[in-house]
Amino acid sequence: MLKYNDHATMNRWDNENFVHPWEGMEAIGHNERTFVEGGEGVYVVTEKGDRLIDGPGGMWCVQIGYGRDDMADAMADQARQMAYFSPFNNAHSTAARLAREIAARTPGDLNHVFFTTGGSTAVDSALRFIQFRNNLLGHPEKKIVISRHKAYHGSTYLAASVSGKERDRLWLDKAEGLAHFLPDVNPLHRDEGTSMEDFLDQKVQDLEQAILHLGAEKVAAFIAEPILASGGVIVPPPGYHKRCLEICRRHDVLYISDEVVTGFGRLGHWFASEEVFGITPDIITCAKGMTSGYVPMGGCIISDRLIDEVSGAAAQGATFSNGFTYSGHPVSAAAALKNIEIIESEGILDHVREVTPLFQERLHALSELDIVADTRGMGLMGCVECKMGDKTSLENDYQLGTIIDAHCQKNGLILRPIINMCVFSPPLIITKTQINQMFDILQDGVRAAMEAPAK
Incomplete structure (x- = not known):
């Protein structure tokens, strides 16, 4: 059996054999997806060894974090x-x-x-x-x-x-x-x-x-x-x-x-x-x-x-x-x-209520950026919706999300962009320090999208 670090082979098998949820049929068989091969706490580890904060918490679900022996x-x-x-x-x-x-x-x-x-x-x-x-x-x-x-x-x-x-x-x-x-x-x-x-x-x-x-x-x-x-x-x-x-x-x-x-x-x-x-x-x-x-x-x-x-x-x-x-x-x-x-x-429900004010404060502070049309959320759920001026086409919205996602992943944060929206639901064990790191990276990602040349 090949190990997962034989990435070229795994990527080929993924494209040839694994039909993903919400698969875009135009690109099927030609995707370059990030492989997440490990995890600990609020972090996932990619096939390249990059350690990323898991902003969406898997798919809204990794409450207690990754890698729990118990x-x-x-x-x-x-x-x-x-x-x-x-x-x-x-x-x-x-x-x-x-x-x-x-x-x-x-x-x-x-x-x-x-x-x-x-x-x-x-x-x-x-x-x-x-x-x-x-x-x-x-x-x-x-x-x-x-x-x-x-x-x-x-x-x-x-x-x-x-x-x-x-x-x-x-x-x-x-x-x-x-x-x-x-x-x-x-x-x-x-x-x-x-x-x-x-x-x-x-x-x-x-x-x-x-x-x-x-x-x-x-x-x-x-x-x-x-x-x-x-x-x-x-x-x-x-x-x-x-x-x-x-x-x-x-x-x-x-x-x-x-x-x-x-x-x-x-x-x-x-x-x-x-x-x-x-x-x-x-x-x-x-x-x-x-x-x-x-x-x-x-x-x-x-x-x-x-x-x-x-x-x-x-x-x-x-x-x-x-x-x-x-x-x-x-x-x-x-x-x-x-x-x-x-x-x-571990008092995780109390912890969520304790860190929620900071999470929501950092989320809503992003509304000061020019391309942020709305910030909204509750508890450890949040969304940053972006809009580039009057360019409201679906293509431009996807471009925004792609730029932000790429920048954030490069700098230590995995996102789940929904077109022009960045949604968050990190593991419930996330600390205040990690919340600040997460939103610092996202803020830089939004700024990178603001500076990117329009197509």
Whole structure:
């Protein structure tokens, strides 16, 4: 076997054999990607030996950092003892304990955990459960899901169908008639002269008007990320989620809080729905930080009320025919349990709340640079959106992101540019010194883009 440091061979194999997520088909087979071959704490190490701060925390997920022997040991111990069980036929103590630990940290009566393989399948399972519930309750017409433009909920069929990122929907089929999308909730794009309070009223009215227009008897659920992560870390106006929940309750519409990104500490709490936004949804979806990215796992957490409506005497003999070979996988469950233990024993949630003010201060200070159109964020999530004068073409936006990304990587920071937006969700263990280093490098990268000759 060749070692990973035979980079020329690995790059060729990557291009010839590995189809990546969101693969640009024009460039397939001709990419020069950075190989990340090692990691420790908040740093990743490339095939060249470069040590880079991981600005996006993998993909919003590496909460406790890289290279944890205690996490690796917990996974290895479980794999040696029992590597797999069939969740269709049996139970397992590790998965049962994890479900209990999660239920102890969720708001209200969200106590039933359906384990999945990741965030997309968690959202798919939530939507299928809602369809199942309404069929069982005699409301087969109550199936429309209201979502939002710029929302991202996954890439499986149903999850993608309720995702509102325009370019992601161009070339792939979706479940027609399933989703209705509300206008963008980004305060940056409110009309000139519109106050935040008036903008909030407009966005809340968008939801109620949609329910009334579609018919409450046809609307099953409203799905919302507390913060729209992949849409560009869009933070809705204060009070938005609470008022939306009130509307949902008034019209018998279920509320799904998609906490795939915000769950497990990203905003300094186990879940953001209640602690940060003051809501107790009907369903919470989670993944990513659940295992800190060490192994795949997700979950769909359902309230007791919804389960009671379709179980016992009310079940009519029905089976919720949804599941995965790896639901509650024991190695993943062991990793999630160890992850929870580490976050608690090391006070990581408190740490997030302690360093958040500096993170947000350094983030928003970048707004002073000429090409920065907006800075926004909450907790250890942030976005710097750039715009070069009046050049608003997609090509120019991509050029901006590419220049900033290249400069930052050269100087010790890995980014995840989303066109002209630099998004951040570093490991939750990041120190104040590392936060300052991260934003110093980004600031220099933005300045390099300002000085680059226009194409």
